Amino acid sequence: MLETTLFYIFSFVAIVSAILVITQRNVVHSAIFLAATLLAVAGIFLTLHAEFLAGVQVIVYVGGILVLFVFVIMLIALNRTEVERQFNRQWTLAAITAAVLVAEFAYVIFRGKETFPLPSATAAAPAIAVTGNSQLVGVSLYTNYLLPFEIASILLLVAIVGAVVLSKKKTAED
Amino acid sequence: MNIPPVNISSILPAAVLSIVGIAVMVAEPFVDRSKKTLLGWLALAGVMAAMLAIYPMSENRGQWYSNLWIVDDYNIFFHVIFLLIAGITILTSLDFLEREEINHPEFYSLLLFATAGMLMMSGANELIMVFIGLEVLSIATYVLAGFRRTDLKSNESALKYFLLGSFSSAFFLYGVALVFGATGSTNLIEIAEALRSSSLQITLVYLAAALMLIALCFKVAVAPFHIWTPDVYEGAPTPVTGFMSVGPKAAGFAVFIRVFMTAFPQIQDRWISIIWMVAALTMILGNVIAVSQTNIKRMLAYSSIAHAGYIAVAFASGSRRGVSAALFYMLAYALTNLGAFAVVTILSRSEDKLTNISDYAGLAAKRPGLAALLTIFLLSLAGIPGTAGFSGKFFIFRSSVESGLLSLTVIGVITTVVSFYYYLYIVVQMYMREPGEEFSDLRVPASLKIALLIAAIGTLYLGLLPTRVLDWSTTAALTALR
The missing domain is CATH 1.20.5 (Single alpha-helices involved in coiled-coils or other helix-helix interfaces)
Structure with a gap:
């Protein structure tokens, strides 16, 4: 029970900060949210009893790669990226397409519930x-x-x- | 702890390529600046050595390295295709790099590594192996596409290919993760066994297969995942475009057929209908859009999309004959298309000048030999009898008719007729128009002559006497479908 709760917490943090990584205008903020994502993934590894992988995740990604990112950000001109528009203006279209897709998936899963039983939540015991x-x-x-x-x-x-x-x-x- | 036996012979061709690739870079500082082309010949020697290394490999049939690597006729067939592609590409590049003043020997190293990646993909019996091979191939190809560093179009090509390519790799990896979650294995044969048992979370498997299908469709550039192709092909250095239009495509199909035929035969009725639609859409889009192109590299890009569609038709038949036809077609298409790109390389100037179709007007009067060769390759791409393209299309449509895919065959034949227009338009330009461009200062170096000779002989041989190679591809297809 505790593990499931932890898993959901870590996944939530990972997904939300992953979204923030790509939506933040300030590159430094993106880098910090990337760190949050990576740490949350390390947390998921921990709940799966993969302590070694969790350690590697923290040391290599957070400790190594992310620091490099921050160095690069420090070395390149930051001012321009804040001014530049990061996205095209197709939010509405994207939102509609995504909504249609979600509806489609929901319909298929709902209709196929009997034919294809959804995976039961029995995690393989490590x-x-x-x-x-x-x-x-x-x-x-x-x-x-x-x-x-x-x-x-x-x-x-x-x-x-x-x-x-x-x-x-x-x-x-x- | 038992350590699985290490069998070097079974991976010898890929090992040879990797070692020669490193040797080229190590030797670079010791070679005089004006003689950098020598390293290209060294790379070519490496490809030929790898070709010879197929023989010891074929003596070691079976599964190796804890069943991750499989040596069978299917794998050997693809080894031959990939090494031919690499050899012809090097021959085409030797003069090109010097002319464009980008004669950095890393080009050959990256090409050899990319080829080693393709070899790894065709023999992979396990999804992690597939993924690593795919990444070696992709990363090397991204760099090759951007090899003309000072050219903006080349930069655009590399960046587009890199962004979309890594996105599709992520799709593949996600599919691998889900299939592992559902079946507890990444080994193709074990996945198939797990699928045969009933107590399985089949939804996950469908999702995984769908994700892998998207990634592989991207890699082989079939509709609706083909959008990147024209820009990437147009901007890349011409010999690299030739390589990309055949190498990664054939490697993608090698994995596509192996993974879906070996691991997912149980759910074949599901994915085969998707392949059907993909094939129909690809043939229509590729051929119709190719008609309106004015640049020959873009035209050949759309034509390569269309050809991926024909291979998908063979795949959609889902039979042994279909796979055999697909293998044959890939060899035929590789030789023909590399030949066409070799001619385009000869005729183009720096910064891709003279790559418009109108520049080819009256070529036959000035350079009858080159015009005749290009005509052979274009007729083969169109599928005129007597050329490799005809035999290939014939075998594909025979297999699809036998599998009852009548409407798909009709679409294929109609779009082939459409393709006659844009292939023959170039022939008309070359033979029936007044010469506009002076091609007098053109020189055809020995390396390109050899490349053209191999491509032309291959095209005609597969067109006139296809049976031997077809028998071989049928044996190869048999081993892929256990």
């Missing part, structure tokens, strides 16, 4: 708490998921090379 989940993550990364783990290194390399290629200064060669 049996992993015994071994300690940092060990579990490590073992599955280096045994079962060895191949994707190795390809992830290529992925990171591609991202680094790509960033350098696109952002390096124009040299005399160009």
Whole structure:
């Protein structure tokens, strides 16, 4: 019961701050709400007994990536972004489309209630708490998921090379 | 704790590409500035080595790395397609990069990594593998699209592709998460087994399949998820456009067919009708809008959308024959389209000058050889008998008629007739109009000659003697549909 309540609280915080991230005009505010989202997700990991993932989430995303964001915001000109209009003026159209979509989904789910029973709220009990989940993550990364783990290194390399290629200064060669 | 066996041979082609990709960058500082093109040839050698590496890979059939990676005829067929695409793209780029003064060897590295990503996608037996392969391919392609850094159109192309592409990747990942929530597995075969048991939250599976379908439809650029295509294709460097119009598309379909045929056969009656609609819409939109294009790169972009529609028709037949026809068509289309883009690359000037269709007026009088080659490729794209495009379309429509998709076949044939107009319009321009543009200072370097030769021979071979390749694609389709 407590876990369910916590889950709903964390999810609510995560979703609301995620919406605020994209609607705030001030970039610094966006960054702070992003931190709130990421921390709330870390909270969800905690309720699932994935303490290791929660720690990684806080250290890597909040501690690492977000700090970088803030640094970048500090280094670029902020004044312009506040003046610029962030959105196009199609709120009405978007709202109508979304409403129609919601109605459609609601109708389908309502009609299909008997044919397709909705998922019951039985969360799979985590049996992993015994071994300690940092060990579990490590073992599955280096045994079962060895191949994707190795390809992830290529992925990171591609991202680094790509960033350098696109952002390096124009040299005399160009 | 048991450690699964590591079998390098089974992933050798992708490993070779990754290593050569790194080697190109490591070698760069030691190569003289004027000889950077040598690194392109090194990359090409890497692609050929990877091609040879298919042989040891094919000796290791079966599932490897805790069933994440599968070596079967389907995977091998796609390895051949992807490596051919990579090879021809490098050959097309060698001269282009020098001419455009963007001769940075990272281009070849990124191309090799992108190809390695595609190889990973075609052999993935597991959704996380699919996702990582997809990301390697996508991120490398975003950068390649923006490789002309000083060109605003190229920037626009990269940014649009990046924003929409990462959005669609998120859709895919969300689908993976939901399917894992419903079935407790990300392995395609285990998902199919879980679906066979009755006690399942089927709503979640429908939702997951729908999300993945959206993401993959975006990646292969079929309507209504095709909006990004013309702008991205127009702004990207021409050889990259050629690559994007065949490589990621074929890789997307490789995953599409594998995931939906292996993991979701139980709910086939649900998704097949969506594919039906997507195919019809794509063929109509792609072909009709292509008619009104004045820029050849944009025209080929819409034509590539239309061709994705034909492949979707084959997929919608949902049969072994349909998959076989789709595989054959992807090979035929890849060779033909890369050939067409190679000609466009030769004729274009810096900053994409001379890429309007009107610039091609009277080309036949000035450069009869190039005009003849472009004619072959355009006729093949249109599907005139004797070319690869005809055999491909013939097999596709045969499979769709056999599966009882008569109305879809009729739409396909009618839109093919529409496509004759815009393909043949270029032929008319080249042969029957007065020359407007001087093409006298044009040089066709050896690398492009080789690329054109491979593409032309492939196009004619698949058009005149398609049976051998068709038999092979049928075997490949058989292994994909267990």
